[in-house]
Amino acid sequence: MAANKEDVKLLAMVESPFVGRVDIALNLKGIQYKYEVENLKNKSELLLKSNPVYKKVPVLVHNEKSISESLVILEYIDETWTQNPILPSDPYKRALARFWSKFIDDKVIDAARKALYSHDEKEREKGAEEIDEALHLLENELKDKFFGGEEIGIVDITAVIIAYWLPIIQEAFGEKLFTSDKFPKLYNWSQDFNNHPIVKEHLPPRETLMIYYKGHYERHIASK
Incomplete structure (x- = not known):
């Protein structure tokens, strides 16, 4: 994957297809990130702080800013890292x-x-x-x-x-x-x-x- 000095975390659950979307997009872009598995029966303070509305995964934490909901995250990823675009330019x-x-x-x-x-x-x-x-x-x-x-x-x-x-x-x-x-x-x-x-x-x-x-x-x- 491409070198990346930014702090990127994916709050995740392996079994979730919504997490799977974000995981795939980050890797198609070549972004380095930490994959942090959450236990939804015992949610971490980071998850509750990062997604106080829905309290669920996935959450992308980029330089301490959190983004929730997989489709929103996909668009954020595409706009933030422009290599290998996943949305058309037209x-x-x-x-x-x-x-x-x-x-x-x-x-x-x-x-x-x-x-x-x-x-x-x-x-x-x-x-x-x-x-x-x-x-x-x-x-x-x-x-x-x-x-x-x-x-x-x-x-x-x-x-x-x-x-x-x-x-x-x-x-x-x-x-x-x-x-x-x-x-x-x-x-x-x-x-x-x-x-x-x-x-x-x-x-x-x-x-x-x-x-x-x-x-x-x-x-x-x-x-x-």
Whole structure:
């Protein structure tokens, strides 16, 4: 990674896809930083001080200034360190990238939570329909190797939850929301993204996530 005298910390949790976004962006930029794992059941004073509103990770602490919420952090990273840009320079394309990044958070993640975690069967079915529709829209939007063209951009980084986390979570829950048969373009994109040298190096071990989300599933079943 490039030399960097600045003080950069990422308050993190290995299992979080939102942390994964920031981790990938920092490494694509070649930024040196400290990865500080937080225990959300026993939050550090630094986390509570750095993110007093939501009290959750990720938080980027740059020269003692803290930034919260993964999409906000991604834009901050791109504006602060201009090498290897993850947002387009063209204002219209920039706006589109912001739109699809927000779409992933507002539509895909919300629908996945509903489909996987709801105790109401009709609500789960509704969530499955919503994520199916959302993924089809993304499938149609994907025109190149990556959403960012030939290079990884902010939409690809935002969608790491689809590329890497969702296949693991759906397996842990015994569901099939994202498959290569239904979404061939998205599936091929996910393989290219996950196998990108920098991305691959900074994704959490599959086994770690599987254990974590199987625990989620067991608690979900026990709470019915």
